Amino acid sequence: MTAEAPVDHGHDGEFDHHGDVAVDALDLADELPGAGGIASPDVAEYALRLGDDALILSQQLGWWISRAPELEEDLALGNIGLDLLGHARALLRYAGTASGRTEDDLAYWRDEHEFRCCWLVQQPNGDFADTIARQLLFSTYQVELYDALEHSPDPALQAIAAKAAREVAYHRDHAVQWTLRLAGGTEESRRRIVRALGDIWAYADEPFQDDELIDRLGDVVPRPSTLRAGFDAAIDAVFAEAELERPAAKPAMARGRSGSHTSYLGYILAEMQWLARRHPGAKW
Amino acid sequence: MKGEVVSAVVTQSDATGVRPADPASAAAWDIAAKVADPEVPVLTIEDLGVLRSVHSDGHRVQVVLTPTYSGCPAIEQMRDDVILQLTAAGYDRVDVAFTLSPAWTTDWMSEAGRVKLERYGIAPPNGRAPVRRGPLPVSVAVKCPRCHSLRTREVSRYGSTSCKALYECLECQEPFDFFKVH
Numbered sequence: 431m432t433a434e435a436p437v438d439h440g441h442d443g444e445f446d447h448h449g450d451v452a453v454d455a456l457d458l459a460d461e462l463p464g465a466g467g468i469a470s471p472d473v474a475e476y477a478l479r480l481g482d483d484a485l486i487l488s489q490q491l492g493w494w495i496s497r498a499p500e501l502e503e504d505l506a507l508g509n510i511g512l513d514l515l516g517h518a519r520a521l522l523r524y525a526g527t528a529s530g531r532t533e534d535d536l537a538y539w540r541d542e543h544e545f546r547c548c549w550l551v552q553q554p555n556g557d558f559a560d561t562i563a564r565q566l567l568f569s570t571y572q573v574e575l576y577d578a579l580e581h582s583p584d585p586a587l588q589a590i591a592a593k594a595a596r597e598v599a600y601h602r603d604h605a606v607q608w609t610l611r612l613a614g615g616t617e618e619s620r621r622r623i624v625r626a627l628g629d630i631w632a633y634a635d636e637p638f639q640d641d642e643l644i645d646r647l648g649d650v651v652p653r654p655s656t657l658r659a660g661f662d663a664a665i666d667a668v669f670a671e672a673e674l675e676r677p678a679a680k681p682a683m684a685r686g687r688s689g690s691h692t693s694y695l696g697y698i699l700a701e702m703q704w705l706a707r708r709h710p711g712a713k714w
Numbered sequence: 715m716k717g718e719v720v721s722a723v724v725t726q727s728d729a730t731g732v733r734p735a736d737p738a739s740a741a742a743w744d745i746a747a748k749v750a751d752p753e754v755p756v757l758t759i760e761d762l763g764v765l766r767s768v769h770s771d772g773h774r775v776q777v778v779l780t781p782t783y784s785g786c787p788a789i790e791q792m793r794d795d796v797i798l799q800l801t802a803a804g805y806d807r808v809d810v811a812f813t814l815s816p817a818w819t820t821d822w823m824s825e826a827g828r829v830k831l832e833r834y835g836i837a838p839p840n841g842r843a844p845v846r847r848g849p850l851p852v853s854v855a856v857k858c859p860r861c862h863s864l865r866t867r868e869v870s871r872y873g874s875t876s877c878k879a880l881y882e883c884l885e886c887q888e889p890f891d892f893f894k895v896h
Contacts, residue, residue, distance in 0.1 A: 505873065512786075
């Protein structure tokens, strides 16, 4: 099934012709038993936040393939990125049902201000310790998130979360093992993980912020602020074992959920989107 | 390719992974069930537990598959192979849907699949997926698929595909893949 029909991508009513749609949930939504259905605008906006977090971090982790300190870490970071890409695809596909857009429309044809990812996932890969520190914070947040979202009354969010929950737990294990290893390794490895955690800590706050969208969604999704206690307990346990102190950095004034981003995001998107935009409909 | 190709994502269905009782659906199941996992070709999608349901009236077929891991790139190849096999067998229309729920687990891997994996040189999942995750994962010794020693160690938590980790045997010194309990 292909869709060459004009799709409004929100560029001032301009219509683009592009894309190969291999999976079309829209036409079949009514035919199949218990099909995913159409997301409401608010649920779609929420799915976009989670989907964009996963998509951008996946894109960042892919950079490590062939560049990690050892081959096993090329595999690990690549596989973690692949899981995240799977989550992103499911979430963006669901988000797109509200506006008739496909996962590819959303990934490749939105501009910077239309993305809803938090600033944490936009932070640069840096050195290996920076990436591990970012993984530790983000995967710990995701474990809390998906464990709670698994109980959502929305069947699509519930299904995506139930599947993702086990995967992100494995991601967290990986980040915890490396945090312990770097903190307990050489003076140099310890210096680096301490610095990395200090640099990234300011961005740990944003994923736990409630806002009007969360208020409107009510019981459909867990309130982000309620996930913070579980996150803190898990992180403190790791810090205690690694004999690290919780960094003192104040929370950044991060506004990723409303489309205001760090200067890093534009470069990430440029690399991620150029091929799809230069060769619309290109297939692997 | 004969037959109209339709695929979709569903979140719930009667996706039980059990061969259907009615003869028309069972016949279609038996054809779909032979499709091999492109990444671990010794296993069929039935062995893996990826084939969840098949309905047919003898002309049309509806198949539901579930991905192993969320990002598993093999699922699209499996879909294409299912369509190819069923259309080659003469079905007029084949619909393949994906379901995410209930989430796939290695508990669904058949006994035959586990035996085939070990013969192929991949250590099969060695226990059941935990119902609730504890704070510390309990690791059970992984048996070397070659010399059957339990003196093995994990080399890397991630392997050549999402579903595997890399191990080595301290007895026969050989490295091997372990199909992770999930």
